[in-house]
Amino acid sequence: MSLVMDQQSSERGIVLSAEQKSRRRSRSIALAVALAVFVALIFAVTLVKGPGVMIRPL
Amino acid sequence: MSLLSERASLAAPLPGSQAEPSMAGAGDYLALMKPRVMSLVVFTALAGLVVAPGHMHPVLACFSLICIAVGAGSSGAFNMWYDADIDAVMSRTSDRPVPAGRVRPGEALAFGLVLAGFSVVFLGLMINLLAAGLLAFTIFFYVVIYTMWLKRWTPLNIVIGGAAGAFPPMIGWAAATGGIGLESILLFLVIFFWTPPHFWALSLYSVEEYRRARVPMLPVVAGLDETRRQILIYSALLAPVGALPWLLGTAGLAYGFIAIAGGAVMVALSWQLHRAPDKRTAKRLFAFSILYLFVLFAALMVEHALGFQQFGIPFGRVFA
Numbered sequence: 001m002s003l004v005m006d007q008q009s010s011e012r013g014i015v016l017s018a019e020q021k022s023r024r025r026s027r028s029i030a031l032a033v034a035l036a037v038f039v040a041l042i043f044a045v046t047l048v049k050g051p052g053v054m055i056r057p058l
Numbered sequence: 059m060s061l062l063s064e065r066a067s068l069a070a071p072l073p074g075s076q077a078e079p080s081m082a083g084a085g086d087y088l089a090l091m092k093p094r095v096m097s098l099v100v101f102t103a104l105a106g107l108v109v110a111p112g113h114m115h116p117v118l119a120c121f122s123l124i125c126i127a128v129g130a131g132s133s134g135a136f137n138m139w140y141d142a143d144i145d146a147v148m149s150r151t152s153d154r155p156v157p158a159g160r161v162r163p164g165e166a167l168a169f170g171l172v173l174a175g176f177s178v179v180f181l182g183l184m185i186n187l188l189a190a191g192l193l194a195f196t197i198f199f200y201v202v203i204y205t206m207w208l209k210r211w212t213p214l215n216i217v218i219g220g221a222a223g224a225f226p227p228m229i230g231w232a233a234a235t236g237g238i239g240l241e242s243i244l245l246f247l248v249i250f251f252w253t254p255p256h257f258w259a260l261s262l263y264s265v266e267e268y269r270r271a272r273v274p275m276l277p278v279v280a281g282l283d284e285t286r287r288q289i290l291i292y293s294a295l296l297a298p299v300g301a302l303p304w305l306l307g308t309a310g311l312a313y314g315f316i317a318i319a320g321g322a323v324m325v326a327l328s329w330q331l332h333r334a335p336d337k338r339t340a341k342r343l344f345a346f347s348i349l350y351l352f353v354l355f356a357a358l359m360v361e362h363a364l365g366f367q368q369f370g371i372p373f374g375r376v377f378a
Contacts, residue, residue: 016079023083030084038176041121045184048117053184 086155091131099130099226105355106230114234122233129177129193135170136201148267189233196225213279220253241308251296255289259344263337286332293328297321310366313357320350
Protein backbone atom coordinates (compact mmCIF):
# COMPACT_ATOMS: atom_id res chain seq x y z
CA MET A 1 0.00 0.00 0.00
CA SER A 2 2.71 2.49 1.02
CA LEU A 3 4.76 1.52 -2.04
CA VAL A 4 1.83 2.47 -4.26
CA MET A 5 1.47 5.82 -2.47
CA ASP A 6 5.21 6.56 -2.83
CA GLN A 7 5.00 5.80 -6.52
CA GLN A 8 2.01 8.11 -6.88
CA SER A 9 3.69 11.01 -5.06
CA SER A 10 6.95 10.64 -6.99
CA GLU A 11 5.04 10.60 -10.27
CA ARG A 12 3.39 13.89 -9.33
CA GLY A 13 6.86 15.48 -8.98
CA ILE A 14 7.12 18.90 -7.36
CA VAL A 15 3.72 20.27 -6.47
CA LEU A 16 3.87 23.97 -5.61
CA SER A 17 1.74 25.35 -2.82
CA ALA A 18 -0.44 28.40 -3.51
CA GLU A 19 2.14 30.59 -1.72
CA GLN A 20 4.99 29.21 -3.81
CA LYS A 21 3.00 29.75 -7.01
CA SER A 22 2.27 33.32 -6.03
CA ARG A 23 5.95 34.01 -5.27
CA ARG A 24 7.07 32.37 -8.52
CA ARG A 25 4.58 34.59 -10.36
CA SER A 26 5.97 37.72 -8.67
CA ARG A 27 9.52 36.66 -9.63
CA SER A 28 8.46 36.07 -13.23
CA ILE A 29 6.76 39.46 -13.48
CA ALA A 30 9.79 41.22 -11.93
CA LEU A 31 12.12 39.46 -14.38
CA ALA A 32 9.91 40.45 -17.32
CA VAL A 33 9.83 44.08 -16.17
CA ALA A 34 13.61 44.10 -15.64
CA LEU A 35 14.20 42.70 -19.13
CA ALA A 36 11.81 45.23 -20.70
CA VAL A 37 13.53 48.11 -18.88
CA PHE A 38 16.93 46.78 -19.95
CA VAL A 39 15.90 46.59 -23.62
CA ALA A 40 14.36 50.08 -23.48
CA LEU A 41 17.51 51.50 -21.87
CA ILE A 42 19.86 49.98 -24.43
CA PHE A 43 17.57 51.20 -27.23
CA ALA A 44 17.48 54.74 -25.79
CA VAL A 45 21.27 54.88 -25.32
CA THR A 46 21.77 53.59 -28.87
CA LEU A 47 19.50 56.33 -30.22
CA VAL A 48 21.38 59.00 -28.26
CA LYS A 49 24.85 57.80 -29.20
CA GLY A 50 23.94 57.11 -32.83
CA PRO A 51 26.19 55.08 -35.10
CA GLY A 52 29.14 55.53 -32.75
CA VAL A 53 27.41 53.72 -29.89
CA MET A 54 30.46 51.59 -29.13
CA ILE A 55 32.96 54.45 -29.47
CA ARG A 56 33.74 55.76 -26.03
CA PRO A 57 36.49 57.75 -24.32
CA LEU A 58 38.73 56.04 -21.80
CA MET B 59 5.26 5.15 -17.22
CA SER B 60 4.92 7.99 -19.67
CA LEU B 61 7.82 10.26 -20.59
CA LEU B 62 6.14 13.14 -18.75
CA SER B 63 5.83 11.29 -15.45
CA GLU B 64 9.38 9.98 -15.84
CA ARG B 65 10.69 13.56 -16.07
CA ALA B 66 8.52 14.61 -13.17
CA SER B 67 9.90 11.89 -10.94
CA LEU B 68 13.45 12.91 -11.86
CA ALA B 69 12.60 16.46 -10.80
CA ALA B 70 11.16 15.41 -7.45
CA PRO B 71 12.89 17.16 -4.52
CA LEU B 72 15.36 15.19 -2.45
CA PRO B 73 14.59 15.45 1.26
CA GLY B 74 16.58 18.28 2.87
CA SER B 75 18.34 19.10 -0.38
CA GLN B 76 18.56 22.39 -2.24
CA ALA B 77 15.94 21.17 -4.72
CA GLU B 78 13.02 22.59 -2.68
CA PRO B 79 11.02 25.17 -4.65
CA SER B 80 12.14 28.70 -3.89
CA MET B 81 10.07 30.78 -1.49
CA ALA B 82 11.64 34.04 -2.68
CA GLY B 83 9.35 36.75 -4.00
CA ALA B 84 10.36 39.73 -6.10
CA GLY B 85 10.46 41.81 -2.92
CA ASP B 86 13.13 39.52 -1.46
CA TYR B 87 15.39 40.12 -4.44
CA LEU B 88 14.78 43.85 -4.08
CA ALA B 89 15.71 43.58 -0.38
CA LEU B 90 18.95 41.80 -1.35
CA MET B 91 19.99 44.98 -3.16
CA LYS B 92 19.67 47.05 0.06
CA PRO B 93 17.46 49.75 -1.51
CA ARG B 94 18.11 52.33 1.23
CA VAL B 95 21.87 52.11 0.80
CA MET B 96 21.33 52.11 -2.96
CA SER B 97 19.33 55.36 -2.76
CA LEU B 98 22.21 57.07 -0.92
CA VAL B 99 24.67 55.76 -3.50
CA VAL B 100 22.52 57.05 -6.36
CA PHE B 101 22.11 60.43 -4.65
CA THR B 102 25.85 60.94 -4.12
CA ALA B 103 26.67 59.65 -7.62
CA LEU B 104 24.13 62.13 -9.00
CA ALA B 105 26.01 64.89 -7.16
CA GLY B 106 29.21 63.82 -8.91
CA LEU B 107 27.41 63.91 -12.27
CA VAL B 108 25.82 67.32 -11.69
CA VAL B 109 28.96 68.99 -10.34
CA ALA B 110 31.16 67.66 -13.16
CA PRO B 111 32.03 70.21 -15.87
CA GLY B 112 30.58 69.90 -19.36
CA HIS B 113 27.25 68.55 -20.51
CA MET B 114 26.12 64.96 -20.36
CA HIS B 115 23.03 63.85 -22.24
CA PRO B 116 20.21 63.14 -19.73
CA VAL B 117 19.66 59.63 -21.14
CA LEU B 118 23.35 58.79 -20.70
CA ALA B 119 23.31 60.32 -17.20
CA CYS B 120 20.25 58.18 -16.31
CA PHE B 121 21.92 55.10 -17.76
CA SER B 122 25.07 55.78 -15.74
CA LEU B 123 23.04 56.19 -12.54
CA ILE B 124 21.14 52.96 -13.19
CA CYS B 125 24.43 51.09 -13.73
CA ILE B 126 25.82 52.57 -10.50
CA ALA B 127 22.59 51.66 -8.65
CA VAL B 128 22.68 48.08 -9.97
CA GLY B 129 26.38 47.84 -9.04
CA ALA B 130 25.48 48.99 -5.51
CA GLY B 131 22.69 46.40 -5.49
CA SER B 132 25.16 43.67 -6.40
CA SER B 133 27.36 44.70 -3.45
CA GLY B 134 24.31 44.39 -1.18
CA ALA B 135 23.52 40.90 -2.50
CA PHE B 136 27.14 39.76 -2.05
CA ASN B 137 27.13 41.22 1.46
CA MET B 138 23.93 39.39 2.42
CA TRP B 139 25.28 36.16 0.95
CA TYR B 140 28.51 36.35 2.95
CA ASP B 141 27.17 37.87 6.16
CA ALA B 142 24.11 35.62 6.57
CA ASP B 143 25.59 34.15 9.77
CA ILE B 144 26.00 37.62 11.30
CA ASP B 145 22.61 38.81 10.06
CA ALA B 146 20.90 35.78 11.63
CA VAL B 147 21.89 36.72 15.19
CA MET B 148 21.14 40.46 14.96
CA SER B 149 17.50 41.48 15.43
CA ARG B 150 17.93 44.41 12.98
CA THR B 151 18.92 42.02 10.18
CA SER B 152 17.49 38.62 11.13
CA ASP B 153 14.52 39.02 8.78
CA ARG B 154 16.73 39.60 5.73
CA PRO B 155 15.94 37.14 2.90
CA VAL B 156 18.94 34.82 3.40
CA PRO B 157 18.90 34.35 7.21
CA ALA B 158 15.09 34.12 7.09
CA GLY B 159 15.42 31.23 4.62
CA ARG B 160 13.43 32.78 1.78
CA VAL B 161 16.48 33.09 -0.48
CA ARG B 162 19.22 30.46 -0.49
CA PRO B 163 22.84 31.69 -0.18
CA GLY B 164 23.65 30.37 -3.65
CA GLU B 165 20.76 32.34 -5.14
CA ALA B 166 21.98 35.54 -3.46
CA LEU B 167 25.51 34.93 -4.75
CA ALA B 168 24.31 34.26 -8.30
CA PHE B 169 22.07 37.35 -8.18
CA GLY B 170 25.04 39.48 -7.05
CA LEU B 171 27.29 38.09 -9.79
CA VAL B 172 24.72 38.78 -12.53
CA LEU B 173 24.07 42.32 -11.31
CA ALA B 174 27.80 43.10 -10.96
CA GLY B 175 28.56 41.72 -14.41
CA PHE B 176 25.77 43.61 -16.14
CA SER B 177 26.40 46.93 -14.39
CA VAL B 178 30.16 47.01 -14.97
CA VAL B 179 30.10 45.69 -18.55
CA PHE B 180 27.35 48.04 -19.73
CA LEU B 181 28.79 51.08 -17.97
CA GLY B 182 32.08 50.31 -19.74
CA LEU B 183 30.47 49.65 -23.14
CA MET B 184 28.08 52.59 -23.18
CA ILE B 185 29.78 55.30 -21.08
CA ASN B 186 33.51 54.90 -20.44
CA LEU B 187 36.03 52.42 -19.12
CA LEU B 188 37.24 54.58 -16.23
CA ALA B 189 33.75 54.79 -14.70
CA ALA B 190 33.30 51.03 -15.21
CA GLY B 191 36.70 50.32 -13.65
CA LEU B 192 35.86 52.49 -10.63
CA LEU B 193 32.50 50.74 -10.25
CA ALA B 194 34.17 47.31 -10.43
CA PHE B 195 36.77 48.40 -7.87
CA THR B 196 34.06 49.76 -5.56
CA ILE B 197 32.17 46.45 -5.67
CA PHE B 198 35.43 44.56 -5.05
CA PHE B 199 36.37 46.89 -2.19
CA TYR B 200 32.99 46.59 -0.47
CA VAL B 201 32.70 42.82 -0.88
CA VAL B 202 36.25 41.54 -0.49
CA ILE B 203 38.10 44.23 1.48
CA TYR B 204 35.24 45.33 3.75
CA THR B 205 32.75 42.44 4.03
CA MET B 206 35.09 39.44 3.85
CA TRP B 207 38.15 40.88 5.52
CA LEU B 208 37.91 44.10 7.56
CA LYS B 209 34.44 43.65 9.05
CA ARG B 210 35.35 40.50 10.97
CA TRP B 211 38.95 41.45 11.68
CA THR B 212 39.45 45.00 12.91
CA PRO B 213 37.52 47.75 14.75
CA LEU B 214 38.72 50.08 11.99
CA ASN B 215 36.44 48.15 9.61
CA ILE B 216 34.14 51.04 8.82
CA VAL B 217 36.93 53.64 8.71
CA ILE B 218 38.78 51.89 5.87
CA GLY B 219 35.67 50.19 4.49
CA GLY B 220 33.95 53.57 4.35
CA ALA B 221 35.92 54.23 1.18
CA ALA B 222 33.54 51.92 -0.66
CA GLY B 223 30.63 54.23 0.14
CA ALA B 224 32.70 57.28 -0.80
CA PHE B 225 33.44 56.22 -4.39
CA PRO B 226 30.01 56.86 -6.03
CA PRO B 227 30.53 60.64 -6.56
CA MET B 228 33.86 59.82 -8.22
CA ILE B 229 32.13 57.26 -10.46
CA GLY B 230 29.48 59.85 -11.38
CA TRP B 231 32.19 62.40 -12.13
CA ALA B 232 34.18 59.86 -14.18
CA ALA B 233 31.03 58.93 -16.13
CA ALA B 234 30.46 62.58 -17.03
CA THR B 235 34.06 63.60 -17.77
CA GLY B 236 36.08 60.45 -18.37
CA GLY B 237 38.53 61.59 -15.68
CA ILE B 238 38.98 62.17 -11.95
CA GLY B 239 38.95 65.81 -10.82
CA LEU B 240 39.90 67.52 -7.57
CA GLU B 241 36.21 68.18 -6.90
CA SER B 242 35.34 64.49 -7.04
CA ILE B 243 38.20 63.72 -4.65
CA LEU B 244 36.81 66.34 -2.25
CA LEU B 245 33.38 64.69 -2.38
CA PHE B 246 35.06 61.34 -1.72
CA LEU B 247 36.76 62.82 1.36
CA VAL B 248 33.50 64.28 2.70
CA ILE B 249 31.79 60.86 2.66
CA PHE B 250 34.94 59.12 3.88
CA PHE B 251 35.13 61.29 7.03
CA TRP B 252 31.34 61.24 7.47
CA THR B 253 31.14 57.43 7.63
CA PRO B 254 32.84 56.74 11.03
CA PRO B 255 30.71 59.08 13.20
CA HIS B 256 27.59 57.96 11.33
CA PHE B 257 28.13 54.21 11.84
CA TRP B 258 29.69 54.42 15.29
CA ALA B 259 26.66 56.40 16.49
CA LEU B 260 24.49 53.51 15.24
CA SER B 261 26.79 50.90 16.80
CA LEU B 262 26.57 52.66 20.20
CA TYR B 263 22.96 51.61 20.57
CA SER B 264 23.41 48.20 18.90
CA VAL B 265 26.55 47.22 20.81
CA GLU B 266 25.05 44.07 22.38
CA GLU B 267 23.97 42.80 18.98
CA TYR B 268 27.42 43.31 17.48
CA ARG B 269 28.94 41.57 20.52
CA ARG B 270 26.59 38.61 20.11
CA ALA B 271 27.46 38.43 16.40
CA ARG B 272 31.19 38.67 17.27
CA VAL B 273 31.71 41.61 14.96
CA PRO B 274 34.67 43.65 16.26
CA MET B 275 32.98 47.04 16.06
CA LEU B 276 34.79 49.76 17.97
CA PRO B 277 32.39 49.84 20.98
CA VAL B 278 32.72 46.06 21.36
CA VAL B 279 36.52 46.06 21.22
CA ALA B 280 37.53 49.41 22.72
CA GLY B 281 34.48 50.28 24.81
CA LEU B 282 31.82 52.98 24.69
CA ASP B 283 33.99 55.83 26.02
CA GLU B 284 36.67 55.32 23.39
CA THR B 285 34.00 55.11 20.67
CA ARG B 286 32.48 58.41 21.79
CA ARG B 287 35.98 59.97 21.78
CA GLN B 288 36.62 58.70 18.25
CA ILE B 289 33.22 60.00 17.11
CA LEU B 290 34.21 63.44 18.42
CA ILE B 291 37.60 63.30 16.65
CA TYR B 292 36.12 62.25 13.31
CA SER B 293 33.32 64.83 13.57
CA ALA B 294 35.97 67.50 14.24
CA LEU B 295 37.79 66.32 11.10
CA LEU B 296 34.57 66.14 9.07
CA ALA B 297 33.57 69.76 9.78
CA PRO B 298 36.54 71.37 7.91
CA VAL B 299 36.64 68.64 5.26
CA GLY B 300 32.94 69.29 4.58
CA ALA B 301 33.75 72.97 3.96
CA LEU B 302 36.69 72.21 1.61
CA PRO B 303 34.64 72.36 -1.65
CA TRP B 304 33.64 75.92 -0.68
CA LEU B 305 37.13 76.89 0.55
CA LEU B 306 38.69 75.64 -2.69
CA GLY B 307 36.20 77.48 -4.85
CA THR B 308 34.23 74.54 -6.23
CA ALA B 309 31.07 75.32 -4.26
CA GLY B 310 29.22 78.54 -3.49
CA LEU B 311 28.20 80.52 -0.42
CA ALA B 312 25.07 78.49 0.32
CA TYR B 313 27.10 75.30 0.39
CA GLY B 314 29.75 77.00 2.54
CA PHE B 315 27.15 78.17 5.05
CA ILE B 316 25.47 74.76 5.23
CA ALA B 317 28.83 72.96 5.54
CA ILE B 318 29.98 75.18 8.40
CA ALA B 319 26.65 75.17 10.24
CA GLY B 320 26.13 71.42 9.71
CA GLY B 321 29.70 70.63 10.69
CA ALA B 322 29.28 72.71 13.87
CA VAL B 323 26.10 70.80 14.79
CA MET B 324 27.86 67.47 14.15
CA VAL B 325 30.68 68.51 16.47
CA ALA B 326 28.22 69.86 19.07
CA LEU B 327 26.20 66.60 19.09
CA SER B 328 29.40 64.54 19.28
CA TRP B 329 30.62 66.71 22.18
CA GLN B 330 27.27 66.29 23.93
CA LEU B 331 27.51 62.52 23.43
CA HIS B 332 31.07 62.56 24.78
CA ARG B 333 30.17 64.58 27.89
CA ALA B 334 26.78 63.09 28.76
CA PRO B 335 26.46 59.73 27.01
CA ASP B 336 23.01 58.29 26.40
CA LYS B 337 21.32 56.34 23.62
CA ARG B 338 19.02 59.22 22.74
CA THR B 339 21.93 61.51 21.89
CA ALA B 340 23.54 58.72 19.85
CA LYS B 341 20.28 58.31 17.90
CA ARG B 342 20.07 62.08 17.37
CA LEU B 343 23.63 62.14 16.06
CA PHE B 344 22.91 59.21 13.74
CA ALA B 345 19.76 60.88 12.38
CA PHE B 346 21.45 64.27 12.02
CA SER B 347 24.43 62.77 10.18
CA ILE B 348 22.04 61.51 7.46
CA LEU B 349 20.39 64.92 7.21
CA TYR B 350 23.81 66.63 7.12
CA LEU B 351 25.07 64.61 4.15
CA PHE B 352 21.78 64.91 2.29
CA VAL B 353 21.54 68.69 2.68
CA LEU B 354 25.23 69.18 1.87
CA PHE B 355 25.05 67.29 -1.42
CA ALA B 356 21.64 68.75 -2.28
CA ALA B 357 23.05 72.28 -1.80
CA LEU B 358 25.98 71.43 -4.04
CA MET B 359 23.68 70.17 -6.80
CA VAL B 360 21.26 73.09 -6.56
CA GLU B 361 24.12 75.59 -6.70
CA HIS B 362 25.62 73.95 -9.77
CA ALA B 363 22.23 73.67 -11.46
CA LEU B 364 21.62 77.41 -10.86
CA GLY B 365 25.22 78.45 -11.56
CA PHE B 366 25.73 79.90 -8.05
CA GLN B 367 28.94 78.02 -7.33
CA GLN B 368 30.85 80.95 -8.83
CA PHE B 369 30.23 82.88 -5.59
CA GLY B 370 32.54 80.59 -3.63
CA ILE B 371 35.82 81.68 -2.09
CA PRO B 372 38.31 81.67 -4.97
CA PHE B 373 41.11 79.90 -3.09
CA GLY B 374 40.75 77.06 -5.57
CA ARG B 375 41.71 79.35 -8.43
CA VAL B 376 44.89 80.23 -6.52
CA PHE B 377 45.77 76.52 -6.27
CA ALA B 378 44.65 75.76 -9.83
